[in-house]
């Protein structure tokens with residue numbers, strides 16, 4: 001399966017989770033925390049998959065190198081906001097604004113990947129390579145499911 005399709009499916013899932021989380025009332029703290037934990041898990045695995053399987057191959061090509069270097073930095077910023085959110089209680093006044101900033105950063109990053117990086121990827125990597133990467137991605141997801149402690 002083509003890794004670009006799998007990554008897009010992940011993107012849609014993550015966008016949906018964060019939108020629901022942003023709309024969840026501050027009185028539903030349990031739901032907020034549950035959604036936040038799901039979001040964090042999904043994002044961490046998605047970033048890991050891209051950083052191990054996808055980005056290194058694109059860093060080797062001049063057409064995609066700069067976009068990938070920027071993507072690594074955007075992951076880093078997303079991780080920092082996630083870390084801060086984890087240390088903040090949903091009832092605190094800066095929790096929702098932090099979440100909104102995370103949402104904006106995520107949407108920007110996803111848009112750049114889907115609109116700039118993925119079309120260029122199709123020019124530098126062939127279908128077979130993209131399919132092999134997709135298989136590796138599915139294996140990483142399966143591994144994660146069978147060992148949730150990792």
Ligand SMILES: [Fe+2]
Nearest residue numbers: 050071109113
């Ligand atoms: Fe990414």
Ligand SMILES: [Fe+2]
Nearest residue numbers: 007011050113
């Ligand atoms: Fe992504």
